[in-house]
Amino acid sequence: MSDIQSSLARSGSASIGDQGAVADYVALLKPRVMSLVIFTALAGLIAAPARMHPWLAAVALLAIAVGAGAAGALNMWYDADIDAKMRRTALRPVPRGVILPGEALGFGLTLAMGSVLVLSLLVNWVAGALLAFTIFFYIVIYTMWLKRWTPQNIVIGGAAGAFPPMIGWAAATGSVDLGSIALFLIIFMWTPPHFWALALFREGDYAKAGIPMLPVVSGPGETRRQIVLYSLVLVPATFLPALLGTAGWLYAAGAAGLGAVFIWHAIEVYRNRHGAIADRAAKKLFGFSILYLFLIFALIIAERAIGVAPFGPVLG
Amino acid sequence: MSIAMNESPFSPRDLARRRRRSIALALILAGLVILFFVTTIVRLGGDVALRSM
Numbered sequence: 001m002s003d004i005q006s007s008l009a010r011s012g013s014a015s016i017g018d019q020g021a022v023a024d025y026v027a028l029l030k031p032r033v034m035s036l037v038i039f040t041a042l043a044g045l046i047a048a049p050a051r052m053h054p055w056l057a058a059v060a061l062l063a064i065a066v067g068a069g070a071a072g073a074l075n076m077w078y079d080a081d082i083d084a085k086m087r088r089t090a091l092r093p094v095p096r097g098v099i100l101p102g103e104a105l106g107f108g109l110t111l112a113m114g115s116v117l118v119l120s121l122l123v124n125w126v127a128g129a130l131l132a133f134t135i136f137f138y139i140v141i142y143t144m145w146l147k148r149w150t151p152q153n154i155v156i157g158g159a160a161g162a163f164p165p166m167i168g169w170a171a172a173t174g175s176v177d178l179g180s181i182a183l184f185l186i187i188f189m190w191t192p193p194h195f196w197a198l199a200l201f202r203e204g205d206y207a208k209a210g211i212p213m214l215p216v217v218s219g220p221g222e223t224r225r226q227i228v229l230y231s232l233v234l235v236p237a238t239f240l241p242a243l244l245g246t247a248g249w250l251y252a253a254g255a256a257g258l259g260a261v262f263i264w265h266a267i268e269v270y271r272n273r274h275g276a277i278a279d280r281a282a283k284k285l286f287g288f289s290i291l292y293l294f295l296i297f298a299l300i301i302a303e304r305a306i307g308v309a310p311f312g313p314v315l316g
Numbered sequence: 317m318s319i320a321m322n323e324s325p326f327s328p329r330d331l332a333r334r335r336r337r338s339i340a341l342a343l344i345l346a347g348l349v350i351l352f353f354v355t356t357i358v359r360l361g362g363d364v365a366l367r368s369m
Contacts, residue, residue, distance in 0.1 A: 021333045022340045055358045059351065122355045 020103065024093040028076055028104055029069030029111075036293070037068040037164045043297035044165030044183050046304045047246050048172035060123045060171035064164055067115035067131045071138040071160070073108030077101050078143050082209040088202060119171070127171040134163040148210070151217040158191030159184075165297070178315070182240035186296060189234040193227045193266060194289040200224075200269070200282035220278075224270045227285070231266035235259035238296055245313030247300055252311075254299040262292050 041064045045057055052060070076083065076094050084095035093099040099107075112135050120128025142157030162184045169180035199206055199213040200220055206213040215223040238255040241247040265285040272281040303310070326334070 019330055019333065020337070022336050025337070025340075053358055055354060059355055062351075118351075122352075122359075 019097075020093060020099040024098050025107060027093050028073040028099065028107060030072030030075075031069075033072060033161075034065050034068045036290075037161075038065045039294065040183070040187065040297050041065075041164040041168035041171075043300045044168030044180060045172050046168075047165075047179065047183065047241065047300050048169040049179070050173045052172045056123060057171070060119060060127060060168065063115045063119035063123070064131060064167050064171075066111050067119070067135055068164070070108045070111035070115060071135045073104050073111065074135070074139045075143050077104035077108055078139065079147075080104075082148075082211060085209040086202075086205040088205060119167075123171045124174045126174050126176070127167050130163060130167045130170050130176075134160055134167065137163070149212065151212045151214045153212070154195040155192050158188050158195075161191055162187035179241065179244050179246040182237075182244050182246065183297075183300075185237045185240060186234070187293065189230060189237045190289065190293055192230045193234065193262075194286065194293075196223050196227050196230075197269065197282045197286040197289060201279045201286075220273065224273065228263075228266045228270050231263050235263060240315070241300065242311050243314045245310050248303055248308040248310045250303050250306075250308045251299045255296060258292050258295055261288065265289075 038061055041061055045052065045060065076092055079089075080092075080094040080101055083089035083092050089095070094101055094104050112132075116128050116132045116135070119131050138157070138160035142153065142160055146153040146157050165183035165187070166176060166180040169183065170176060196214055199215045200223060203213070203215045203220070207216045214226060235255075238259055239252065242252040242255070265281070265288050268281045269278075269285050272278045302308075324331075
């Protein structure tokens, strides 16, 4: 009997559906991921060289948040089989049997279509099209294709998580510009060291579920090397907003300090390869990486809030 | 397991959950109405009533 079947048996009448509580549907939206999406989209919206009516900005953020939630629900629908095998995800509503896969699919599709329509009709079509592409990329390209097929899954799939600031920027300007591509690149380069740090101390889970994460396929040594390499590319990428005239001295100084700490954590992961100390180093990098991305985008927002002028564009 | 025609397959707990979901859905729909209304007013702008006919 599969894990899902046994949880269905435990929950008695779950097979008839219509069982989920409101909190279970909220859990389908991956609220923690959604909060980071809202925050980075807000940074893109604020960094853009165009002002938006505050109400329309709030509508744009709401649509982006719901679109991200829709992608989360569709991901949980498709991945219910592997979620049931991993400790981190086994208690999600679908593997737990409180929401049927079909209910998660219907919920996700409804929210996806609704969020894209709202963003397209009430804000602009460029932002709406980008949101639609992001949901498509996350579900079809990452979840259905790359995730179970290649250890490069989160390298390419990471693009889905990198789009929100670009959507926020497009909501304000109606276009895709170099400044928004720079914000995209920061999250794109951040994703591999972030997820590989997690995969280093959750390697057994991924192996059990048959997901070809880098530590499972190429081993922890190669993963540590790749973490350092991506970190060394990530930190220079964080200076692009300053070089393109999107950010100023406060951001640049903060990015330099935070970047130095990120690389130090990555080197600690590379150096400490065995036992509890290795796990601890990977956990520290994983935890710091979340704080790092939050602070990088918080610096962009803070500069605009306190009126720090961006540098003149050196590139572009 | 067969379910008699006059017997609900849902427990009182299931029905309470369904009721809370229905209330949440009603609130979301009301929110959408307000969202579209206010956005329409915002997009029309303050001088919409003053345009020449």
